[in-house]
Amino acid sequence: MDEDLEFVTLCQRGDVNAFKPLVEKHQKKMLNIAYRMVGDYEAACEVVQDAFLHAYKAIRKFRGEASFSTWLCRIVINLSKNRIKQMKTHSEREGVSLDAPIETEDGQVSHDPPSEEPSALEQMERKEVQTAVQVCINALDNDYREVLVLRDIQGLSYDEIGEILKIPDGTVKSRLFRARDALKEGLRKVFGELA
Amino acid sequence: MKCRDIQKELAAYLEGIISPKEKEGVENHLSSCQMCRKVFEELKRTEALVKGLEQVEPPPWFTQKIMSRVRAQQESKKNIIQRLFYPLHIKVPIEAFATVLIAVAAVYLFKANEPEMKRIHVPAATEQSASKDEVSKQPAETQGDTTILGGRVALEGVPKPQKQKGATRDKDQREQEVKEELKQRTVPPSAAEAPLPPVLAMKKEVPEKFTQTSKPPNQQLADRQHADTPAEQDQKIDSTAKTSGRGKAIDQRAFSTRLEVGTLSEKRAVALDISLHVRDTKAVKPDVENLLGQLGAQNIKKESLQTAEILTAELQTEKTQELLEKLKLLGEVKEKGLSSELPKGTIGIRIEMISPP
Numbered sequence: 001m002d003e004d005l006e007f008v009t010l011c012q013r014g015d016v017n018a019f020k021p022l023v024e025k026h027q028k029k030m031l032n033i034a035y036r037m038v039g040d041y042e043a044a045c046e047v048v049q050d051a052f053l054h055a056y057k058a059i060r061k062f063r064g065e066a067s068f069s070t071w072l073c074r075i076v077i078n079l080s081k082n083r084i085k086q087m088k089t090h091s092e093r094e095g096v097s098l099d100a101p102i103e104t105e106d107g108q109v110s111h112d113p114p115s116e117e118p119s120a121l122e123q124m125e126r127k128e129v130q131t132a133v134q135v136c137i138n139a140l141d142n143d144y145r146e147v148l149v150l151r152d153i154q155g156l157s158y159d160e161i162g163e164i165l166k167i168p169d170g171t172v173k174s175r176l177f178r179a180r181d182a183l184k185e186g187l188r189k190v191f192g193e194l195a
Numbered sequence: 196m197k198c199r200d201i202q203k204e205l206a207a208y209l210e211g212i213i214s215p216k217e218k219e220g221v222e223n224h225l226s227s228c229q230m231c232r233k234v235f236e237e238l239k240r241t242e243a244l245v246k247g248l249e250q251v252e253p254p255p256w257f258t259q260k261i262m263s264r265v266r267a268q269q270e271s272k273k274n275i276i277q278r279l280f281y282p283l284h285i286k287v288p289i290e291a292f293a294t295v296l297i298a299v300a301a302v303y304l305f306k307a308n309e310p311e312m313k314r315i316h317v318p319a320a321t322e323q324s325a326s327k328d329e330v331s332k333q334p335a336e337t338q339g340d341t342t343i344l345g346g347r348v349a350l351e352g353v354p355k356p357q358k359q360k361g362a363t364r365d366k367d368q369r370e371q372e373v374k375e376e377l378k379q380r381t382v383p384p385s386a387a388e389a390p391l392p393p394v395l396a397m398k399k400e401v402p403e404k405f406t407q408t409s410k411p412p413n414q415q416l417a418d419r420q421h422a423d424t425p426a427e428q429d430q431k432i433d434s435t436a437k438t439s440g441r442g443k444a445i446d447q448r449a450f451s452t453r454l455e456v457g458t459l460s461e462k463r464a465v466a467l468d469i470s471l472h473v474r475d476t477k478a479v480k481p482d483v484e485n486l487l488g489q490l491g492a493q494n495i496k497k498e499s500l501q502t503a504e505i506l507t508a509e510l511q512t513e514k515t516q517e518l519l520e521k522l523k524l525l526g527e528v529k530e531k532g533l534s535s536e537l538p539k540g541t542i543g544i545r546i547e548m549i550s551p552p
Contacts (some may be wrong), residue, residue: 016262016269023261031253041251048253052261053268133244152245177206184241 004068007141011059019056027052029154030076036085036149037080039138047083051076058070066163073150081142124191136186144179151176198224198231205235209242265457331415359407466542467515476504476548486521490514492544504548512537515544 004025008019029053035044053063053076062071124132137145150161151172158169165172201224207213210219224230473479478500483506487495492508499505510518515537522528526548 016266018267020262023258023265027253027257027261028250031257032250035251036248044251045254045257048257049261049264053264056265057268057272129244130248130294133248137245148245152242154247173207173210173212176210180206180238180245181243183245184237187241187244188237 005064008059008062008068011056012062014055019052019059020071021143022068023052026072029069030072033073033149034080036134036136036137036153037077037132037145038083040087043083044080047079048076051079054079070160070163074166077146077150077164081146084142101102129191132190133187136183136190139186140179140182142147143175144182147172148179148183152180177178198228200297201225201231202226202234203242205231205238209235322374328480331448466512466537467544468531469519469522469544469546470529470531471522471546471548472529472549473550476550479525479548480504480506482525483522486518487546493541506546506548508544508546509541510544512539512542515542518544 007018007022011022018034027048030037030048031044034047034051035041038044039120046141051072055072062068085105117156137148140148146165149163150164151158158172162169167175201221204213204221208218213221225235438498471479471483484495484497487506487508487510490510491514492510495506495508497504497506519528519530
C-alpha cells in the first residue's frame with residue numbers, strides 16, 4: 001500500500017516511469033475484474049489499458065484516501081460498465097439470453113424444464129463449464145455482476161467492495177445474495193441440475 | 196420458519212454472517228426439508244463454480260502497451276502545455292528580455308558612435324557656416340573650457356585659450372593628445388600640415404565685429420540657419436559626453452575640429468588688407484572715404500594711429516578691383532589679401548594709409 005503511494009507520489013511529480021511498477025503490480029487483477037465484467041478478453045484488455053491511462057491522467061487527483069488498488073478498481077468497474085453498455089447498444093455482443101424462450105422443433109416454447117438426463121454439467125469439460133458460467137455472469141445486471149465479481153471472484157471484503165462501489169455494506173451483502181441467487185437460476189437453466 | 200424464509204437466509208448462512216440463533220433455525224430446517232436442502236446445495240455449487248473460474252493472464256505486451264500509451268499521453272499533454280503556456284510563462288519573458296537587451300545595446304551603440312558619424316560631416320558643414328562659427332567662437336574664447344561629467348576639461352575653441360595657462364598639467368596633456376589625434380583623424384592632411392595662407396595670418400588684425408557684421412541681414416540669417424546644426428551638435432555632443440568617457444573624448448575632438456575649421460573660414464572671409472603709402476595720410480583719408488562711398492562701401496570706420504590712418508569697410512567683391520585702381524592713383528598700393536581668391540559677395544576690407552616717417 002505504502003509502496004503504491006510512493007510510486008503514486010513520484011507520478012504526481014511527473015515521473016512517468018514510476019507508473020510502470022503500478023501497472024505491473026495491478027494489471028492482472030484489473031484485467032480479471034474487467035474480463036469477468038465484460039466477458040470478453042480483448043475488450044477487457046482495452047478496458048484495462050484505458051483504465052490505467054485514465055488513472056495516470058487523474059493521478060494528481062489521487063489523495064490517498066483509499067488505496068491505489070481500490071481507486072484503480074473503481075475506474076476499471078466504471079469503464080467496464082460503460083463498455084457493456086456500449087456493446088449492448090451496438091449489438092456487438094450476443095450472449096445467451098437466459099430468459100428467452102427456446103423454440104423447439106414443433107414450434108412450441110419451452111422454458112427449460114429440468115432435464116431428467118444426467119447433469120450436463122458433469123458431461124462438459126472444464127473449459128466449457130467456465131465459459132458457460134461466464135455467460136451466466138454476463139447475463140446478470142451490472143449491479144449484481146460487479147458485486148459478484150469483486151466478492152466471489154476477486155475475494156474482496158465487504159468494506160472494500162463498499163468503498164469501490166461507494167455503497168453501504170448492507171447493500172453489498174443484499175446485492176451479493178441476490179446476485180448469487182440469480183446466477184444459480186441461470187446456471188440451472190444452462191446445466192440442468194447443479195447439485 | 197417457512198421454506199421461503201429459510202431460502203432467503205441461505206446466502207447469509209453460507210457466508211457465515213448470520214446470528215447463532217438464526218443459524219440453528221436454518222440448520223434445523225435444512226435437516227428436515229429436502230427441497231430447501233437442494234436449494235442450499237445448488238447455492239453452494241454456484242459459489243464453487245464462480246470461485247473456480249480461472250484467472251486470465253494479461254498478454255505479454257500488456258505492460259509495455261499501457262506504458263507506451265501513458266507516455267504518449269504525457270507527451271501530448273506536454274505539447275499542449277508547451278503550446279498554451281510555455282510561450283506565456285517562459286518564452287515571453289526571455290523574448291522580452293532579449294528585445295529589451297537588443298534595444299538597449301542598439302541605443303548604446305548609436306549613442307557611442309553618433310559623435311563620430313557627425314564628425315564625418317563636420318568640415319563641410321562648418322565651411323558653409325563660417326560666420327556662425329565666429330559667433331560660437333566668442334563664447335568658446337571667453338569660456339575657454341567646458342565642464343563635462345563633473346570634471347573640467349579644457350577645450351581648445353580658439354588658438355589662444357587664455358585660461359589654459361591656469362589649467363593643470365593633466366589638462367594640457369589631454370588637450371595636446373586631443374589635438375594630435377584630431378590632426379591625424381579629422382583634419383585633412385593638407386589643412387593640418389600646410390602653412391596657413393597669408394589671409395589667416397592677418398586674421399587677428401581684423402576686428403572680429405568686422406566679419407560678424409559685414410554681411411547683409413539675409414545672409415546672416417542663412418548663416419544662422421546653417422549654424423544651427425553645429426549648435427545642435429554642441430548640445431548633442433555635450434549630452435552624449437555625459438554618457439560615457441569615450442564619448443567625452445570624441446566630443447572634444449569634434450568640438451575642437453569644428454572651431455579650428457571655423458577659424459580658417461573666418462580668416463578667409465576677412466579678405467582684403469591694403470596698404471596705401473601716401474605722403475600725407477590725413478589729406479588722402481577723406482579722398483579714400485569718398486572713394487569708398489562712391490563704390491557703395493558700408494560700415495566705413497576710421498581709426499587714427501600715430502603712423503597710420505586705418506579705414507575699414509564692407510565692399511562688394513566686384514568693386515575691389517576698381518577700388519585698387521583708384522587707390523593706385525592716390526599712392527603706392529600693396530595688397531596683403533589675395534584679391535583673385537576673394538569670396539563673392541560682401542567682404543571686409545581694411546585700408547591702412549601709411550606715410551613715410
